[in-house]
Amino acid sequence: MQGRVLVTGGLGFIGSELSRRLLALGSTSHLTIVDNLSSTILDYSDLEGHAEIVIDDMRNIDETRHFDEIYHLASPVGSVGILQHSGKIAGDIIGLAEKAARLAEAGGSRLLYVSSSEVYGRDGSHDEAVAQMVPCRRGPRMEYALGKLTAEHLLLNRAAARDLDLRIVRPFNAIGEWQSAGLGFxxxxxxxxxxxxxxxxxxxxxxxxxSFCHVSDIAGGIISVQERGLANEVYNVGNRDxxxxxxxxxxxxxxxxxxxxxxxxxxxxxxxxxxxxxxxxxIPDVGKAADHTGWTPxxxxxxxxxxxxxxxxxxxxxxxxx
Ligand SMILES: NC(=O)c1ccc[n+]([C@@H]2O[C@H](COP(=O)([O-])OP(=O)(O)OC[C@H]3O[C@@H](n4cnc5c(N)ncnc54)[C@H](O)[C@@H]3O)[C@@H](O)[C@H]2O)c1
Incomplete structure (x- = not known):
């Protein structure tokens, strides 16, 4: 798909890789990145001049702006990162997902929501068909998992009730060159x-x-799901090898x-x-993403x-x- 693309959290670890890849693939005629630089700041000088970079909270994006596609990644992240946001993680995650939904609904955009493997909440090999149930132990990690799961439900419910073109990805343990030690990875x-x-x-x-997955594979999986995944479906993206x-x-x-x-x-x-x-x-089961989109890590x-x-x-x- 070609057109106007918005990446929220696009200067972060996964978002910057995704943005570079979208530009390299020629998948966008105009890339807008919004990021409030609340996480570790990466070197994004190579993106300057190739994308419209908005340093701001995504909650401030003008909702009359039109994007053909939105990749929504902005979120508090990381085992240590989420400790720092304890008590407002779930509110932030849900509020940001709602904002992404409003932008997508107003602009008729295809929305890709980046959720998390944390929604599975327990040991094992995880496929998307199992009923999800995060354990309700009290703590910031659960607030993050429940926030992500609630955001998924909010978006899926909105997509069922309104005109929202939605796909969801759950990444499993991304690793890569620019990942931050400071967030606890x-x-x-x-x-x-x-x-x-x-x-x-x-x-x-x-x-x-x-089961670690290189960020280039995570970004490739996210784009494949956006381009070839089915509407209102949820996809694991990771590497079980x-x-x-x-x-x-x-x-x-x-x-x-x-x-x-x-x-x-x-x-x-x-x-x-x-x-x-x-x-x-x-441990992810990524058979669904492979079957529906042809993507494999x-x-x-x-x-x-x-x-x-x-x-x-x-x-x-x-x-x-x-
Ligand atoms: N890293 C992983 O292994 C992993 C695994 C599962 C899910 N995820 C999800 O992937 C996404 C990206 O994670 P990451 O590892 O790249 O983290 P990251 O912290 O590097 O990236 C998140 C980016 O979002 C930005 N941001 C946060 N709140 C914002 C706001 N209100 N407005 C604008 N920008 C905001 C941050 O400044 C940061 O650049 C997140 O949604 C995360 O939950 C990551």
Missing amino acids: VVPRFFEAGLKGEPLTVYGDGQQRR NITTILQLADRIRSLCGRGSPVQFVDPTELFGPAYIEAFDK QLSLEDALDRIHHHYRSRRDVAAVV
Whole structure:
């Protein structure tokens, strides 16, 4: 599809990759990015001059503006990031989703909502057909999961009742070169420690499993669902070939960094307080996205970690300490 495209949260980790890819694919004649720079600020100089970049809260976008497509990613994010927004995460997520819906309804836009694997709320292999039930343990992580799930329902209900052209994606554990350690993401945390020869802190016993997916594959999946996914459907996007325990991940990154960092097992509630809740094992079933859109993830965990390692090595700020 070609036309006027809006990406909310488009200067963030996934949003900036998505924006670059939309431009590279020629999928937009006019790209507008809105981002209030509330998360870690990435270098987006390469997007300047190619996209209209609006540094503002997306709630301030004029609702008379017309976009053919909207990708809505703006959200509080990250296990540490959401602790900082505790008490207003769900309100923010739902309010921002409502704003995206109003923009899409007013402009007749196709809306792609980026939800989260957190809506599954429990261990296991997850496909979209199962009835979702997040466990109602009290805490910021659940506020995030419930906010995302409520936003999904709000949008699906609006799409059923009104003229809203909607698709939803649930990403599973994105990783990539520009991900922020500051928001609590494990891969950049491990690289930053490993390249300095410092201990890699593993939460609990490190046996929790994740299935990491490179951000280029996540962005490709999001665009495929927007272009070829069915209306009012929900799609997992992730890579189930990249399953690892956190301890195995630490070992891989330690050997890539080669600085002899030890692993240090820590209780995360001692670091972040009792409100911290560990994520459940998250393994995606991505058969539906593959069947409906033809999309499949490409990058193995090994290749993704090699790319990230190379990126860190070539960054001056890290080079100064290694
Ligand atoms: N990173 C992951 O593994 C992952 C997994 C599942 C879902 N997601 C979802 O993907 C989306 C993008 O996540 P990310 O990892 O790129 O995080 P990110 O923090 O890098 O990106 C989010 C962006 O949204 C912006 N933003 C937040 N509130 C805003 C507002 N009110 N107005 C305008 N901009 C605002 C932030 O400044 C940031 O640039 C989020 O919706 C997140 O919930 C991410």
